[in-house]
Amino acid sequence: MTNTIAFVDLLELLRELVELESPTGDTAAMRDRMEAELRALGFAVARHGEHLVADRDGEGAPLLLLGHVDTVWPRGTLERMPWRVDNGRAYGPGSYDMKGGLVVLLEAVRRSDTGRALRAVITADEEMGSKTARPVLEEAARGAAAGLVVEPPGPDGHLKTSRKGLGRFRLHVTGRSAHAASSPGDGVSAIEELAHQILRLHSLTDHRRGTTFNVGVVSGGTSENVIAAEAEARVDVRVARVEDRDTAERILHALEPVLEGTKLAVDGGWTRPPLERSEGGAKLFARAREHGRELGLELEERPSGGGSDGNIVGAVGVPVLDGLGAEGAGAHALDEHVVIASLDTRAELLARILRDPGLET
Numbered sequence: 001m002t003n004t005i006a007f008v009d010l011l012e013l014l015r016e017l018v019e020l021e022s023p024t025g026d027t028a029a030m031r032d033r034m035e036a037e038l039r040a041l042g043f044a045v046a047r048h049g050e051h052l053v054a055d056r057d058g059e060g061a062p063l064l065l066l067g068h069v070d071t072v073w074p075r076g077t078l079e080r081m082p083w084r085v086d087n088g089r090a091y092g093p094g095s096y097d098m099k100g101g102l103v104v105l106l107e108a109v110r111r112s113d114t115g116r117a118l119r120a121v122i123t124a125d126e127e128m129g130s131k132t133a134r135p136v137l138e139e140a141a142r143g144a145a146a147g148l149v150v151e152p153p154g155p156d157g158h159l160k161t162s163r164k165g166l167g168r169f170r171l172h173v174t175g176r177s178a179h180a181a182s183s184p185g186d187g188v189s190a191i192e193e194l195a196h197q198i199l200r201l202h203s204l205t206d207h208r209r210g211t212t213f214n215v216g217v218v219s220g221g222t223s224e225n226v227i228a229a230e231a232e233a234r235v236d237v238r239v240a241r242v243e244d245r246d247t248a249e250r251i252l253h254a255l256e257p258v259l260e261g262t263k264l265a266v267d268g269g270w271t272r273p274p275l276e277r278s279e280g281g282a283k284l285f286a287r288a289r290e291h292g293r294e295l296g297l298e299l300e301e302r303p304s305g306g307g308s309d310g311n312i313v314g315a316v317g318v319p320v321l322d323g324l325g326a327e328g329a330g331a332h333a334l335d336e337h338v339v340i341a342s343l344d345t346r347a348e349l350l351a352r353i354l355r356d357p358g359l360e361t
Contacts, residue, residue, distance in 0.1 A: 010347070011343065013103050016033075017030065018093065019078065021073065023070065024124070027050055031052060037106050041056070042056050043056045043120065049132060051121070051122065054122070055117075055119050056117065057117060058114065059117060062116075062117040062144050063116055063146055063148060064120075065118065066147055067121075068123045068124065070128075071127065072097075083095075088340055089328070091335070091337040095328065095338045096328040097332065098325055101150030104326055104343060104347045105120070111351045116354065121140045123309055129307075130309055134312055137313055146319050146321065147321070148354075149308055149324060151322055151324075152325045152327070153325060158301070159300070160322035160323040161278075162303045164274055164304065164305050164307065166270065168268050170233070171194070171234075173191075173194045173220070173230065174229065175229050175261065175262045177228065180225045188260070190262060193259045194231040194233055196258040201215055202215065211239050211244050215233045235252070241274055252266050272308075276314070281320050283319070284319055284353075324350050326339065
């Protein structure tokens, strides 16, 4: 088929996308722009709330392209982090995670000229765990041959065939309040109990298995001179394997108080399942590596501690190759940037994968 979109300077396209600020929950402008770009490439686009599912007819089971329009940056960030180009790098909020990846996706489709069926899913709450996007992703993934994710690559541009699963939990402690000076024996400190539990949770981290527990936020108490009646911690849990997810959750719900008179309660759950390396994912990587060598790239497989929409697609049984976006650094940081030359190279890499993904289906 002949693409209808005219060639667009990739750097200019990236600038336009970066300057469409799109924090999670406020992505309409970016959604509309991506819808227009995909329609120009011959896709039929359907809206699912703030999310887009775009299909282009062709042969075989569709190749699934995954990206997201939301960023972690609140509206107004451009005032203190304006778009700028310096020493071969393009800076700006969301440039690396993942508007550079969206540029790569669009340009790869434009130049691939593949007769293969394609499906693109562009989500709008990935940075918040894809809570509303999950059913959209699961439905779009059914029957797909592979999932190709334009999240940023690992260091030195390497690709990802596995990602950790992520859980967000809240540990709530109930104690008994009392005056800290006149009647301390009448109280039981929820904060003291929470301190014991924090040490316990952190001791459970097993880097060998890829399991981590991190208490990132704590709160509790009412005043310095009051023994705290309540306290709580918000816990980030990451696991490399599905079996470890179940183990970690059992551990959380089996926690027992150290101090007599305190009670524990745990709630929360898993925002993303682990993406475990699969045979299909390994085949995708092997062919991508061949394509990369033709472009002067020596790609390697690297696991990632963070999650992506690829985790959700992989859990449906679809082989996934992640990290196909633009190279750069500073995700979620003030120096977020894209290496400009990588936009063209990574688009060409993805275009070749779209023409020849290395799968039989």
